[in-house]
Amino acid sequence: MSFQPFVLGNGLSAWVLLKSTLGTQQAAFNTNYVTQSDTQYFKGRFADLSTPDDIVSDRRLLRLVLGAYGLSDDIESRHFIKTVMSEGVSDPSALANKLSDRRYRALAQDFDFSKSPPGHKAIAGLAQRTVDNYLAQSFEIEIGKSDTDMRLALGFKRSLTEVAGTAGSNATAWFQILATPPLREVMQKALGLPTEFSKLDIDVQHERMMDKASLVFGTNEVTELAGDPMADAVTRRFLIMRQAETLNQSSSLQTALILLSSIPKLR
Template sequence: MTFQPFVLGTGLAAWSLLNSTLSSQKAAFNSKSVTQSDTRYFKDVFAALNTPTDIVSDRRILRVVLGAYGLSDDIENRHFIKTVMAEGVADQSALANRLSDRRYRSLARDFDFSRSPPAHKDAIGLVEKTVEAYLAQSFEIEIGKSNADMRLALGFKRSLEEVAQASGSNNTAWYQVLATPPLREVMQTALGLPSEFAQLDIDEQHQRMMDKASQVFGTSIISELSGKENADQITRRFLVMRQAESIGQSSSLQTALVLLSAIPVRR
């Protein structure tokens, strides 16, 4: 019998319970025979991945690679993924650089076949990093089958840290947040920005989100927001707002105010 990660309840109560069982659930999930088989196989053949075709033609390898970058839904889009990796990121006209979702750029940067040798051949620790990310993302996908908000919450801090580390400036980091659908959804919801916000010019979205973050969290610096205290606060606000939305539009604002009163606002 295989282990299925689970969430009980909704909102902050469910989040608290999930965190209390997280280590044991992850250990049980990672010990599944299929998971262990895929990660072991990926490690064994990694050195022999010489072309994009080597990756996209092997479903087990492709599952691990795409899963590590949160792109599992693209597993049937082999030609598209092959092009992303084949063109890499060095050329500004490369496909990955023209896509709004930064996850494709991360994939094309680490598995860049436009250069010789391919980027992954020289990347120290990429095997372990890919496997670790694959396991984390796979667990979150399973959690998301019963509660999509918990999946977003679980991946938020890790993804925000990755943006903070990969971006050369705070302005760039905020554009990366806007270009990463899961990060954008958590941040936009936590800041109470309406769905119509996405219709604004991207530069205006950028400025408004930074201003709102400063107002609500006391800082708009991504490296600070990715720290444990701030990331936890953002996550909790996201879940509170989601819980309020689920109760109903007529009472959502009042509910959110009551629930948020338990979360101190940084000044």
């Protein structure tokens, strides 16, 4: 029987408890038979992957690859995923470059079958990185079955660290946050930006989110926000703002302010 990750309670208290059991739960999840079998199967096949069909025609491989990029919901969209990987990212007109969700570009950049040999064969350590990402995101998905906010909170620091390390500039990093739905949701809620915010022009969203981050967290540098103290502060604020939504309108603001005052100041 495989291990089922769990969440007890909700909101900030659930997050504190989850973090205290995270190492044990992840170890149990990563070492169960099903997970081990899938990751070993992928590693065994990795070097022989020569065409996108090798992945999309094998549901077991496709599930792992998509899972590593947070795209598990696309498991039935085989033709779409095949096109993303077939076209790669070198051509500005490639499908992945046209999509607003940066996760598709990350997939096409790593598994780029527009090249010969395919791009994944030239990236050192990609097989293990794919497995590590798959394990992390699969665990988050399982946690999400109990609490979707816990899933978002778990993935936030990992994804933000990745953006900070690959964006090239702080301005680009913020555009990538806006183009990564889970990151965007956490950051937008933590900054208290309304749902209607997403209807604004993307450049306006970019400017306002950076300005709001400076105001709320004292910095808009993504490399700083991805560090342990700041990432935890953003995550806690996200969960507090979510909690406030579940309270009645008359008391939600007061409760949120009380909860927010309990977060230690970082500056």
